[in-house]
Amino acid sequence: xxxxxxxxxxxxxxxxxxxxTPIGQQPxxxxxxxxxxxxxxxxxxxxxxxxxxxxxxxxxGQLWQVLNPLLNAAVYYLVFGVILGANKNIENYxxxxxxxxxxxxxxxxxIMSGSRSISGNLGLVRALHFPRAVLPFAKVIEELIKTGTSxxxxxxxxxxxxxxLTGQWLLLAPVILLQLMFSAGLALLFARLTADVRDIAQxxxxxxxxxxxxxxxxxxxxxxxxxxxxxxVIEWVLIGNPAAVYIELARDALMATDQTNAPIWTWYLxxxxxxxxxxxxxxxxxxxxxxxxxx
Amino acid sequence: MAVADQQAAVASVVGKPTVxxxxxxxxxxxxxxxxxxxxxxxxxxxxxxxxxxxxPGLREIKAVKGVTFVANHGDAIGLIGRNGSxxxxxxxxIAGLLPPEKGAVYTDCQPSLLGVNxxxxxxxxxxxxxxxxxxxxxxTPGEVKEKFTSIVDFAGxxxxxxxxxxxxxxxxxxxxxxxxxASVSHDVLLIDEALATGDAEFRRKSEARIRELRDEAGTxxxxxxSLGVIRETCNRAIWIDAGTLKMDGDVNEVLAAYxxxxxx
Numbered sequence: 001x002x003x004x005x006x007x008x009x010x011x012x013x014x015x016x017x018x019x020x021t022p023i024g025q026q027p028x029x030x031x032x033x034x035x036x037x038x039x040x041x042x043x044x045x046x047x048x049x050x051x052x053x054x055x056x057x058x059x060x061g062q063l064w065q066v067l068n069p070l071l072n073a074a075v076y077y078l079v080f081g082v083i084l085g086a087n088k089n090i091e092n093y094x095x096x097x098x099x100x101x102x103x104x105x106x107x108x109x110x111i112m113s114g115s116r117s118i119s120g121n122l123g124l125v126r127a128l129h130f131p132r133a134v135l136p137f138a139k140v141i142e143e144l145i146k147t148g149t150s151x152x153x154x155x156x157x158x159x160x161x162x163x164x165l166t167g168q169w170l171l172l173a174p175v176i177l178l179q180l181m182f183s184a185g186l187a188l189l190f191a192r193l194t195a196d197v198r199d200i201a202q203x204x205x206x207x208x209x210x211x212x213x214x215x216x217x218x219x220x221x222x223x224x225x226x227x228x229x230x231x232x233v234i235e236w237v238l239i240g241n242p243a244a245v246y247i248e249l250a251r252d253a254l255m256a257t258d259q260t261n262a263p264i265w266t267w268y269l270x271x272x273x274x275x276x277x278x279x280x281x282x283x284x285x286x287x288x289x290x291x292x293x294x295x
Numbered sequence: 296m297a298v299a300d301q302q303a304a305v306a307s308v309v310g311k312p313t314v315x316x317x318x319x320x321x322x323x324x325x326x327x328x329x330x331x332x333x334x335x336x337x338x339x340x341x342x343x344x345x346x347x348x349x350x351p352g353l354r355e356i357k358a359v360k361g362v363t364f365v366a367n368h369g370d371a372i373g374l375i376g377r378n379g380s381x382x383x384x385x386x387x388x389i390a391g392l393l394p395p396e397k398g399a400v401y402t403d404c405q406p407s408l409l410g411v412n413x414x415x416x417x418x419x420x421x422x423x424x425x426x427x428x429x430x431x432x433x434x435t436p437g438e439v440k441e442k443f444t445s446i447v448d449f450a451g452x453x454x455x456x457x458x459x460x461x462x463x464x465x466x467x468x469x470x471x472x473x474x475x476x477a478s479v480s481h482d483v484l485l486i487d488e489a490l491a492t493g494d495a496e497f498r499r500k501s502e503a504r505i506r507e508l509r510d511e512a513g514t515x516x517x518x519x520x521s522l523g524v525i526r527e528t529c530n531r532a533i534w535i536d537a538g539t540l541k542m543d544g545d546v547n548e549v550l551a552a553y554x555x556x557x558x559x
Contacts, residue, residue, distance in 0.1 A: 011317035011363055015401030018312050022399040023391035023406070042430035049416055049427050056418040056459065126392050127413040128431050129405055291394050 026290045036131045043134050047141035065146050066153045073101045076218040086219040091257040095161040100217035102154045103250045107183045108208050110143040114187020118195040118292055125293040132292045133285055136191040140184045158254050171253040179246040181274035185281030192285045195292055215243035242273040310367035313514045318398035321359040321388050358384040360538040371515040373525030375553055376535035382518045386485045406483035411476040421456035421471055428475040442478045450474035470497055477504050480511040487518045522550055
């Protein structure tokens with residue numbers, strides 16, 4: 001028996017001869033996207049089932065979705081509005097604050113629940129075969145549906161503070177869509193990071209909190225920048241921060257009394273963050289597709 | 296080359312390989328302290344898993360350590376071995392659900408585990424769970440609709456299908472889970488202790504369904520602690536001990552050797 005005969009008799013050669021391919025290989029990007037599209041009904045049903053299950057388990061569960069940002073807004077109103085005076089020069093501070101809190105909460109919740117989508121569903125990952133991006137995307141859909149409810153509450157409150165209902169309000173739809181794309185990208189990114197390193201789930205809330213304080217949720221970044229005479233680099237970082245961009249555009253859409261209207265390039269930034277972050281997060285998540293489930 | 300082609304042509308008619316496992320190693324990584332002098336036995340593995348909330352530290356559990364075998368079309372293979380020997384892990388690795396540390400599993404299709412439990416949500420109705428489970432296994436909404444009545448009939452839950460699954464008796468929910476899981480046929484089917492559900496009547500029904508699935512499938516793997524089930528359903532057995540392959544061959548020979556060791 002020659003060496004080549006020996007090699008040919010190994011399991012790998014046998015597999016090759018019969019056209020068998022290794023299982024659990026990294027899928028090609030196009031095939032992966034196609035298989036993800038095939039599972040769109042699963043994604044959607046999974047998201048809706050989770051919400052239905054939450055509703056069935058506790059009636060208050062859904063209420064907290066709205067109550068939590070409202071109570072947060074009340075605390076910020078007290079601390080930043082009344083005590084620190086961040087409300088001076090802002091005509092309608094309540095609408096300003098509530099819009100900021102609700103819009104930021106959308107990104108925050110999407111990233112938080114997306115980050116746990118793999119590590120929290122290991123049982124499912126280890127039992128059934130499907131493109132793993134189904135899980136973070138299902139979480140994103142779940143948060144989008146829930147945010148739909150809280151946006152209605154937001155609209156009612158903003159109207160109650162005396163803002164008029166104008167055609168500008170329609171601009172909220174593209175803002176939410178772009179913010180959704182951006183947040184989905186980060187959800188995918190953190191889904192992989194948390195699947196690799198579980199501790200990131202512990203550290204993430206603090207990072208998100210710092211991000212929130214830097215994003216002009218309870219104060220106006222433009223007024224702050226004018227007041228303090230900060231360096232152009234810091235000014236650029238503060239104003240270009242994606243969360244600040246989406247919050248500012250949402251305020252422009254909902255509030256006629258907001259005097260510090262964002263310049264048009266804010267929209268370019270909003271689009272830029274969305275079309276960069278979503279593919280980036282998706283590619284990053286896809287690169288580890290074959291490894292999910294080991295941890 | 297011509298000889299190899301001829302061999303391949305002959306092999307494709309009888310017993311074409313469907314799954315080839317080549318020097319497979321599977322390692323779990325869990326957080327937890329490393330117990331002094333602990334070995335890979337079940338009790339200490341459980342302790343390690345339970346105590347992972349204690350002091351941090353990455354631990355590796357080598358569940359499968361270099362297993363090699365070839366499964367052919369028409370094989371029904373029983374995997375036997377003690378608790379924690381790595382049978383279920385091996386099954387999951389064949390399904391492509393656990394990434395190998397080293398080695399590979401070759402196949403030309405998608406081997407599927409019989410089981411859908413992880414996708415179901417207990418506080419939802421049977422109806423919703425049939426849809427959710429069906430979609431999770433890769434059916435289209437149309438296919439789920441088509442199979443809906445037969446799933447409900449097979450599970451024998453009647454009008455309970457409209458109630459949340461946590462209102463079911465344990466037998467009823469086990470029956471529904473099996474009915475959903477067994478509604479799809481696969482080329483390579485992997486069954487992990489699925490036979491031990493429900494009452495005597497449902498057991499008979501489910502065993503008949505498994506035989507059907509086995510006939511539809513090219514290759515079947517069964518993990519069970521009931522040697523009777525393995526003897527009835529399989530023509531071949533693989534004995535796994537502490538993550539390594541101890542014996543592979545005709546079901547009666549392997550079971551006899553296994554029983555001789557276990558009874559000692």
